[in-house]
Amino acid sequence: MSETTKYEAEVVVIGAGLAGMVTALELLDAGKRVVMLDAATRERYGGLALLSFGGMFFVDSPEQRKNGIKDSVDLAMSDWVRYGDLDPDDVWPFRWAEAYVNRCTEEVRGWLAERDVSIFRAVGWTERGYFVPGNSVPRFHIVWGTGEGIVLPLIERLDAHEKSGKLELHFDHRVDGITQEGGQVVGCHGASNAGSFEAKGDAVVIAAGGIAGDHDKVREVWPRDQWGEPPEHMLNGSILEADGKLLDRAQELGANITHLEKMWNYAAGVRHWEPLFPNHGLSLVPAKSPVWVNYQGRRFVDPPLVGAYDTLMLVDRICQEKKKYSWQVMNRKIANKEFAVSGAEFNPAVRDKKMLTFLLRLLQGNGEQVQEFIDHCPDFVTASTVGELADKMNALTGTQDVDAVLLERDIADYDANIARGPKLQNDDQLRRIAHVRQYLGDRLRTCNMARIVDPDAMPLIAIRMQILTRKSLGGIQVDLDAKVLNQQGDPIPNLFAVGEACGFGGGGMHGKRALEGTFLGGCVYSGRVAARAINSGHGVR
Template sequence: MRQYQSDVVIIGGGLAGIVAAQELLSAGKSVTLLDRDDEQNFGGLAKESFGGILMVGTPEQRRSGIRDTPDLALRDWLSFGDFGRDKAAELWPRRWAEAYVNDSHGEIYCWLKERGVRFLPLPLWVERGQFGGGNSVPRWHVTWGTGHGLATQLIRTLLAHPRRQALTLAFRHRVDDLSMQAGRISGCCGATEDSNEEFTARADTVLVATGGINGSIDRVRKHWHAEWNSPPQAILNGSHKFADGLLHDAVQSAGGNVTHLDRMWNYAAGVHHWRPRKAGHGLSLVPPRSALWLNWRGERIGPQPLVSGFDTRELVTRICHEERAYSWQILNQKIALKELAVSGAEFNPSLRDKSIPGFLRDTLFGNRWLVRQMTENCIDFVTASSLPELVDKMNALQGDRSVDLGTVRSVVESYDAEIARGPALHNDEQLRRIAHLRQWRGDRIRTCKFRKILDPGAMPLIAIREFIISRKSLGGIQTDLDSRVLDTAGKPISGLYAAGEAAGFGGGGMNGLRGLEGTFLGGCVYSARRAARAIAGRISDK
């Protein structure tokens, strides 16, 4: 049996685990970091992400003329998060929300900058709220290099730490259970993924940083929020394959309180990955704003049309209330070149690889590489030179005749006629929202100016079949502001801490029902730093 011994055991090699390891080494502690994945995937889901982080009062905001304050951010957070009425259940989530907005500049922004992480100069404005109540100002700071650059840079600084010899990294190690001795957590045990060789890791303190539950579609279905009706027949997986809730079970067995697992941050525009690395592997599209969003029959979803950038949860809710919980978006080549994007590092190579010429080319002239990749390889994309041909291909893809040509033709021609009347006479809510989006520079460069669907000069037509895709857990292991795991009576469990998505990014659900976006990577950094400080202080005081 393999045996490890250190001051602290960190379970999970994602962003939270990496940040905590750095801080603990700086505090003079020895650390064993156990990760279930291969070493090449060190960094977890963060390494695959687009890299957006919500921060308040940054120089990038000020240079863009944005006046932001923690008070304004907290008001937006609590309003948009739609926290429940049970004050006891929401106590720690609300405290974490308040702490995050007050500390994000120093604890996240400055800390990352000191470690060589850089951000695009223009913050983006996402999650504005369907009718307001979301982000009042742009706060979403995109990492130069995407999440891949963020994780890689922090791994680099971790491995170059002056006390690197006090860090033990063990990959392909699956933790199955926590160990307890004399009434406190004293380590963990499990087996290697390759040979199933058993191991134990002993420590004064254990930090759980293993991600959420959304990599297990069975658990996603089990905890499906009542507001979303029954789980869809098809749910794609956009989470980490090892974010399966195994350590949530272990924490519960040790007496820990796991809360709000029905709060999830899923997306409405998932498509199948043609090179899957896990079962049901999906890609999360950034839904084109100028595309028409239709239900499974080809009817425009309404009366309030679906437009991304305002309320991600609402998009999921609306589609889940349809008889069949998948949807179509119809657009053309020119809209796709301007607006089509896939969330994550894999399909944003210019940004990921920090290529300024490539980034400017894709932004200003359209991402031809991405459109070609999606239309040629993704099963959920169909193209055609006419509307009848497009509808035939949509029905052939789905294997039935559910999409009606007459219905689609009416929807598309009506929308195009509205555009033809000119902006002064636009009376379509989607066009009003497009006009609003284009007022902010960060959205204007990636949003078409009232583009007709049946424009002969913009062909071919494109239809995208889109599914709900599982992504992040907003609930999780309940923690206090020191990231100590709490039991069901609200008391800390000695020797046990949790950070990152495993802890619902702080407190077992600091976002509430929906997130302002960027609080996920930011929550990993912030909760890990708080955990490390508390752990270092506790060990020092023993």
């Protein structure tokens, strides 16, 4: 039997994603010695943040002011509480929401800017709200370089600490439990490719993500009272290491785990044709001009489904169906203008910081990428007529669910509404399209009342979209120092949680909806909070 490898430092950080990286860097910069452990390989340093598009939520930022967008903490907090249906009596989530909204621009944007992270000048307007008002003004700030533009500058600084000997960084290390001695948290233990290990420190920080990467865990906490049974098939837009095991280990120590039934899933998932793991999915940014139909090819009309307004509402509506997947039906002209994929992989111009390529793509469309998905993604079908398209949709699913006659009728009704002209159009999707086109950032990427069946815009395209799991909105309850709280509301000495592991703060600071861009920001903010508490000795015995 091989001997147990032992590591020792002042602080043990479990997880080398964004929240863990920020925590470690703040501790190291203050002179602490840190051991950081991660279950993945070194090539995946940065976790889900590395793969992300890099959107971040800030309030009254320099970018907003330069664009003439008037924002304030009061307005943002009002939007946050209303959109998330956040209860002020749910004390720690509410306090974390207040703290983040008040401090995100200075403590997240300012901190990142000091570390060579650049923010694109244009500000996006996501989650405007459908029935429940969302972002009153644009707040979605795009990091120039996508998630890589955040992670890589931090890795460079952490590398310097690793070379100096202050940081011990170990990948392929799966933590199986939190170690206690004399009733006190003193470290963690687990296994690596080389055998078992133990890591000890004065404080332990859980930064190991949520549950979205483990569909068994997602199904276990699925809100059946709201969405019925989970979809038979779901796609994974997270990472396999986000399996909730560290949440279970914390709960065994008495930690209070809250709001796991609240999750941030996406409605427009498609299969990756070169999957890194089972059910690996990509999240499309739902185009606004297609007709969005259910598994039978019937248009959603109460209300029509339109992207950019309310992610939770899209998931909620699709999950009310007998079969919980949907289709977007469009033509090639619409696709070229509006097709987009979330994440770093399929946004190379932003990721690689190629401004001219980015501007050309914005002005000329995304036809090359549309063709790539038509050629490779198994969830795309094309046809020259609606009847042929319906046949291919049925062939893809192995059913006869789509009725070609009814699909053709729904499309014809939509196209006829467009043909009446703006004074006589009466369709909520068209009103939404007119609304988003008032904002320049959306007008450049949204067609102006485009018909679906248009001889000059063929072929027709149907995209089968499944529910894709991405992030957990609940997690380990923590106080405003990121100290883990037990079920009586008391801190567990020496134990902290950050990022998605703590529901991005307080065990669920978003409530049931997020205004978007708050996840990466929540990782940075909570990591700084935990490090500040540890550096000052709060919660550490």
